[in-house]
Amino acid sequence: MEMFWTAGIGILLSQEYWMPDVPQGSRRICALLQPLRIVGSQLCHHIWAAPLLRLCYRSIEMTRSSNIAVLANRDALDVQALLSRTVTAWRGTGMRIVGVIAENNDVAGACSAGLLRDIVSGRSFSIQLDAAPAGTTCHLDSRGVEDACAELLPGIATADVVVLSKFGKLEAMQQGFWRAFSAAVAAGKPLLTTVSSRHAEAWRAFAPQAEWLQPDNPSIEQWWHTVRPLSGNSEQHGTTTEERAAQQ
Template sequence: MKLACTMAPGRGDVDLVLQRLAVDLAARGIRCCGTVQINSQPGDAAGPCDMDVRVLPEGPVLRISQSLGREARGCRLDPAALETAVGLVEERLRSGADVLIVNKFGKHEAEGRGFRNVIAEAVSMDVPVLVGLNALNRDAFEAFSGGMATDLRSNVRELEEWVQRNTMLEFQET
């Protein structure tokens, strides 16, 4: 199975690595499909960050967080925006991709929604899938993957090497 996950200790670190990976792979001629997350600080720097995803390869960028107010607790994910991103990625996957990158196997995926079906579809199409993961959803991801996913360090070079091995494509020099 061509499925791998990566985790990083710092908040947002996996997002930065996956963004860099997507840019580097595209520069090498690899057709990337999926999403990378972009966090930005809102005007009120004391509040939680805004979460956007860029649909690969060229966009659009979609806001996937809801503004629930400064004191709000709990999940701020906008499920409708996430499902819009899922639909766009699914469409692009069917048009052809060398690799699927999913910024996060999160709560929605753990509950059977979000990118879960897109990940399964890519695996069934023999398209390598790389997923960002956090400790909260690790058990759900392990159950979903049947323990068959490869764990990779959150290092761009290691991730690129995994993609190259699993796509069997010649990478263009950058």
């Protein structure tokens, strides 16, 4: 039995398990075990074929949370309000959050969001055209989206988490917040966003490793608990959105 567990540890240590998308705490633990990796690789050479150990390793890989989380943006579901509540609670703990939240308007047409609010500055960006382009009912002004993206880009490097209102048609064409999405992923930052079914395919092509969350506070908090960076505010970060709201 002792040989079995030693071999199992050897397999884990012999793999590239400390990758950039692994939570920082896990990377630190693996780094401490790095000297054992040579032994692990030798054991692995002899017993990797064991089906049970392969299953064990796959299970660990499958349960590892992605730094990227997405909520399905469905009709009758106000995911922007959910993002806004989450951001408000997180900021109350001192977390450094960079991104934007969309705010709805009463304009008739396919595009309901008329403003983007920058989370850091509170500045609002109009993304609504006075008249929809010919052949469409969408009033989306891409220039407003680009301006909002340009403002938040410099803050991504020092953010604890990036929250972007959605991955939509502009991002599917590598416009809009595409640079912000790309910068957050390249920096290894936890990223939370939303996407509608019509752009789900483009989203999966951009972030196939993203974790799809249920649109509720517990699911978001569970994801954040597994990917949050270690910091001086870690104890506060461990509380849930509901608990923080009750304290305020």
